[in-house]
Amino acid sequence: MSEIISRRNFLKLAGLGATAAVLTGCGPAARYVTRNPYYDMPEYTQTGLSTYFATTCRECPAGCGLIMRTFEGRAIKAEGNPAHPVNGGKLCSRGLTGVQGLYNPDRFKSAVQRPQRGDPAVEPVEWDAALQVVKDALNGPAGEVAFLLGLNQDHLADLVTQLAETIGAPAPLRYGALGMFEGRATLVKAAEQVFGQAVFPYFDIAGADLVVSFGANFLEAWLSPVAYSRAYGRFRRAEPLKKRGYLVSFEARRSLTSGSADEWYPVVPGSEGLLAAALGKLLSESSGFSAVMDYAAVDVQAACAAAGIEPEKLEALAQLIARAERPLFLPGGNALGHADGLAAAVNILALNAGRGNFGVPGGVYLTTSPAGTATLTDLRGLVDRMRTGQVSTLFIHGCNPVFELPPTLGFTQALANVKTVVSFASFPDETALQADYVLPDHTPLEGWGYQYTLAGVDRPVLSGAQPVVVPLYETRATADMLLSAGKLPYKDEVEFIQSVLEDKVGQPDANISGTDLPSLWAKYLQAGGWWLAAPSLSAPEKNFADGASTAQPQAAGSGQFHLMTYPTLFGDGSGANRPWLQETPDPATTVMWNSWVEINPKTAEELGLHDDDIVKVRSEAGEVEAVVYLYPAIRPDTVAIPFGQGHTALGRWAERRGCNPAELLKVTMNEAGDLAFGDTLVTITPTGKRRPIARAESRVGVYGDH
Amino acid sequence: MAEEQYPEKWGMVIDQDICTGCQACVTACSMENNIPFTGEEEVAYGRGMHWLRIQRYWEGEYPEVSPTHTPMMCQQCGHAPCEPVCPVFATVHSESESINLQVYNRCIGTRYCANNCPYIARSFNWFDYEVPAPMNYYLNPSVTVRRRGVMEKCTFCVQRIYAGQETAKKEGRALRDGDVVPACAQACPVDAIIFGDLTDPNSRVSQAARSERGYTQLEELGTAPRVTYLKGGGTYGG
Numbered sequence: 029m030s031e032i033i034s035r036r037n038f039l040k041l042a043g044l045g046a047t048a049a050v051l052t053g054c055g056p057a058a059r060y061v062t063r064n065p066y067y068d069m070p071e072y073t074q075t076g077l078s079t080y081f082a083t084t085c086r087e088c089p090a091g092c093g094l095i096m097r098t099f100e101g102r103a104i105k106a107e108g109n110p111a112h113p114v115n116g117g118k119l120c121s122r123g124l125t126g127v128q129g130l131y132n133p134d135r136f137k138s139a140v141q142r143p144q145r146g147d148p149a150v151e152p153v154e155w156d157a158a159l160q161v162v163k164d165a166l167n168g169p170a171g172e173v174a175f176l177l178g179l180n181q182d183h184l185a186d187l188v189t190q191l192a193e194t195i196g197a198p199a200p201l202r203y204g205a206l207g208m209f210e211g212r213a214t215l216v217k218a219a220e221q222v223f224g225q226a227v228f229p230y231f232d233i234a235g236a237d238l239v240v241s242f243g244a245n246f247l248e249a250w251l252s253p254v255a256y257s258r259a260y261g262r263f264r265r266a267e268p269l270k271k272r273g274y275l276v277s278f279e280a281r282r283s284l285t286s287g288s289a290d291e292w293y294p295v296v297p298g299s300e301g302l303l304a305a306a307l308g309k310l311l312s313e314s315s316g317f318s319a320v321m322d323y324a325a326v327d328v329q330a331a332c333a334a335a336g337i338e339p340e341k342l343e344a345l346a347q348l349i350a351r352a353e354r355p356l357f358l359p360g361g362n363a364l365g366h367a368d369g370l371a372a373a374v375n376i377l378a379l380n381a382g383r384g385n386f387g388v389p390g391g392v393y394l395t396t397s398p399a400g401t402a403t404l405t406d407l408r409g410l411v412d413r414m415r416t417g418q419v420s421t422l423f424i425h426g427c428n429p430v431f432e433l434p435p436t437l438g439f440t441q442a443l444a445n446v447k448t449v450v451s452f453a454s455f456p457d458e459t460a461l462q463a464d465y466v467l468p469d470h471t472p473l474e475g476w477g478y479q480y481t482l483a484g485v486d487r488p489v490l491s492g493a494q495p496v497v498v499p500l501y502e503t504r505a506t507a508d509m510l511l512s513a514g515k516l517p518y519k520d521e522v523e524f525i526q527s528v529l530e531d532k533v534g535q536p537d538a539n540i541s542g543t544d545l546p547s548l549w550a551k552y553l554q555a556g557g558w559w560l561a562a563p564s565l566s567a568p569e570k571n572f573a574d575g576a577s578t579a580q581p582q583a584a585g586s587g588q589f590h591l592m593t594y595p596t597l598f599g600d601g602s603g604a605n606r607p608w609l610q611e612t613p614d615p616a617t618t619v620m621w622n623s624w625v626e627i628n629p630k631t632a633e634e635l636g637l638h639d640d641d642i643v644k645v646r647s648e649a650g651e652v653e654a655v656v657y658l659y660p661a662i663r664p665d666t667v668a669i670p671f672g673q674g675h676t677a678l679g680r681w682a683e684r685r686g687c688n689p690a691e692l693l694k695v696t697m698n699e700a701g702d703l704a705f706g707d708t709l710v711t712i713t714p715t716g717k718r719r720p721i722a723r724a725e726s727r728v729g730v731y732g733d734h
Numbered sequence: 735m736a737e738e739q740y741p742e743k744w745g746m747v748i749d750q751d752i753c754t755g756c757q758a759c760v761t762a763c764s765m766e767n768n769i770p771f772t773g774e775e776e777v778a779y780g781r782g783m784h785w786l787r788i789q790r791y792w793e794g795e796y797p798e799v800s801p802t803h804t805p806m807m808c809q810q811c812g813h814a815p816c817e818p819v820c821p822v823f824a825t826v827h828s829e830s831e832s833i834n835l836q837v838y839n840r841c842i843g844t845r846y847c848a849n850n851c852p853y854i855a856r857s858f859n860w861f862d863y864e865v866p867a868p869m870n871y872y873l874n875p876s877v878t879v880r881r882r883g884v885m886e887k888c889t890f891c892v893q894r895i896y897a898g899q900e901t902a903k904k905e906g907r908a909l910r911d912g913d914v915v916p917a918c919a920q921a922c923p924v925d926a927i928i929f930g931d932l933t934d935p936n937s938r939v940s941q942a943a944r945s946e947r948g949y950t951q952l953e954e955l956g957t958a959p960r961v962t963y964l965k966g967g968g969t970y971g972g
Contacts, residue, residue, distance in 0.1 A: 104873075105917075111838055120923060121756070293797075300828045615788070630796070661796065721778070
């Protein structure tokens with residue numbers, strides 16, 4: 029038998045049921061996706077019939093299971109994997125448009141070299157030469173190499189971590205806008221303070237009967253939106269012996285999540301932690317709540333005044349919570365992205381502790397996913413190293429820092445002092461535009477991998493990814509590129525992935541089992557990953573007694589309005605080049621193909637502003653021009669700009685649409701090192717210009733009314 | 735007719751108490767049914783091709799303001815106002831599935847049907863919309879690609895209905911509840927859309943349609959829609 033066994037032959041063998049006997053002694057199986065001539069099609073490619081592959085959606089870090097429908101070698105439609113514990117067959121808009129990434133005409137089609145940074149003109153470069161660049165960097169002084177990865181907790185993150193350890197380079201930083209807007213590091217840090225373990229908590233929304241969300245957009249973008257949306261569906265549905273769940277939300281703007289809430293309180297941004305403390309104080313006076321914090325110093329009246337909510341309403345809510353059987357409190361990004369965000373997160377988690385809902389249905393659990401997300405403080409450390417010339421080669425994969433980070437951090441300027449910037453981007457994004465070499469990785473639907481799932485699931489999951497089509501262009505797996513330097517004992521990407529799966533061989537109680545690696549591998553590919561068959565998360569322990577924080581909400585700098593920035597369907601902004609994501613109306617405003625600034629109609633009237641007026645939004649950090657959208661459900665002292673548009677690169681569908689609110693964010697951190705993006709104040713100045721934006725509302729069937 | 739008859743009457747229930755308005759159904763519908771994207775300008779003129787849209791209405795005044803979400807698509811009316819006005823029988827009633835079919839190669843683009851649809855559920859191909867290569871690779875081979883001058887609308891994913899029927903026939907059994915799931919219901923993260931056979935009193939969709947929260951859109955027009963909505967925003971006996 030030949031050394032290399034094709035995917036086709038592998039499936040044939042696996043199909044014959046002769047797995048163990050035949051495959052033992054073969055070369056590494058099913059590693060290579062081969063191109064076959066038309067007359068010799070693999071048997072799974074039958075003309076007129078679809079083939080389905082189980083893989084993982086890698087559009088965001090949540091790690092939903094996919095079943096990709098393919099047809100004669102083309103990927104047709106992304107559907108959810110019904111067996112997958114994260115999404116149970118469901119998908120969000122981002123996952124559904126994954127094929128528009130795979131087949132995007134603006135992709136990099138081969139390795140390129142950029143003679144001048146910032147100039148879109150590129151020259152093709154041979155892969156061998158590109159490989160030499162990577163090898164030279166990895167064989168050079170280890171301290172001068174830096175890796176910047178996206179948020180996805182995937183095989184590449186593991187591999188690069190190992191690689192950095194082996195060569196003695198600094199550990200890779202994993203960062204992305206989604207984590208920034210979730211206050212991810214703050215949440216983990218607060219979990220460490222409250223539970224003693226630095227991991228993501230998992231919130232069992234489905235089992236709760238009352239959910240109080242402190243700025244957690246769990247139906248849109250927070251941690252694992254599809255998993256939490258599924259849980260919300262079960263939470264909301266009344267069934268025999270199960271009450272309809274009741275959702276309460278504190279948020280300055282009525283977002284999609286707050287829009288589904290039965291009670292919405294538009295509170296001053298940054299006052300969420302204070303309110304949590306006030307609620308704790310009110311609850312500690314009721315039965316069924318054993319305070320884990322000292323609430324003596326909390327002044328309920330003052331907290332309500334600072335948050336802009338009537339004390340009677342908070343008291344009514346406290347009574348509602350006291351009557352609820354399984355209330356759950358969610359610390360969302362809007363509450364955490366403030367100077368005192370860590371205290372807010374602790375206050376909110378302490379409410380869960382007070383109700384004792386740890387490790388019970390409708391309560392809080394601890395996940396097993398390694399956290400390991402970088403904070404903005406870590407990023408600033410990297411930027412400092414870059415600026416002072418300590419980084420000679422920067423490898424960037426899976427993130428777009430030039431677009432996602434506040435420009436005042438100085439990432440783009442610091443790049444000038446980095447000798448070689450290597451991007452593994454698939455698309456010509458803003459960061460790739462600053463890279464000397466772009467060595468495009470396979471897109472997620474063309475490549476191998478695995479992904480640990482994040483906080484949205486009640487058990488450990490190693491979600492599997494495999495190519496569903498042969499790579500379209502001359503791209504190469506980044507893992508293979510990095511392994512080619514010979515620093516790690518793996519022949520290629522698949523061998524590395526299999527080395528991780530090897531631990532699972534012979535392990536019982538999982539969705540798949542195998543007595544040897546090849547049979548487990550075959551089942552892993554077929555099932556779309558490895559996970560435990562039953563929920564198995566541990567309950568956190570209360571291990572702290574600290575005073576509740578009574579830090580006042582504070583907005584830094586001067587300005588008329590609080591600025592809210594929130595991620596949308598575009599996630600970290602990388603979804604903006606999917607035309608169907610652009611044409612899918614925004615859930616709250618129904619705007620398509622653009623961005624906007626939301627202003628309360630009353631405020632707009634005072635300022636003399638109307639829908640579609642262009643205004644200058646100015647903060648201490650910078651200014652952008654945005655189109656006014658009169659949003660009836662936002663505080664009059666707050667304006668909001670969605671994140672994700674305003675690209676200056678990233679292809680024909682993304683460029684020159686709307687504005688990027690990151691330009692308004694000042695670089696101030698909270699105690700956990702996350703960006704305090706919620707403390708931004710802005711002023712609004714009319715420009716006298718107008719720009720009608722496309723929206724689905726009011727215009728359906730109205731031909732010509734523009 | 736010599737054609738096989740299937741007894742199913744397909745119907746849908748949408749629970750507005752659970753629907754969050756997240757738009758996953760809208761995207762799923764577009765990706766399944768080869769619906770072209772038209773670009774900012776066309777969509778601003780109201781020429782977007784969405785077969786399914788979510789009507790978001792605000793109720794009340796700040797701070798008591800609250801949104802309602804109504805996913806709106808062709809209601810597959812029993813007495814469809816679009817049908818009698820089509821001069822070429824492009825908009826016809828299918829007896830077997832009890833849905834409204836749009837026969838693209840008959841359509842001559844008079845747009846009378848869209849004019850007569852009280853739900854504004856039909857979209858018209860004003861132009862040929864380009865899907866630049868290689869993006870056309872993902873086009874679904876089970877669904878016709880329409881061109882300029884043709885009216886189109888939600889079909890209840892009729893291709894999936896046929897696929898389900900064929901699979902059941904091949905396996906020599908009757909269709910089971912859940913065999914046929916349209917793209918919107920398949921994607922819906924909160925499971926607010928239920929689809930199935932209304933002639934089976936035990937199917938999920940029949941049970942849900944009997945809810946005391948159920949109503950149909952513009953029922954005073956007597957169009958006999960096949961889509962039942964369940965009112966949202968309350969605790970309803972719980």
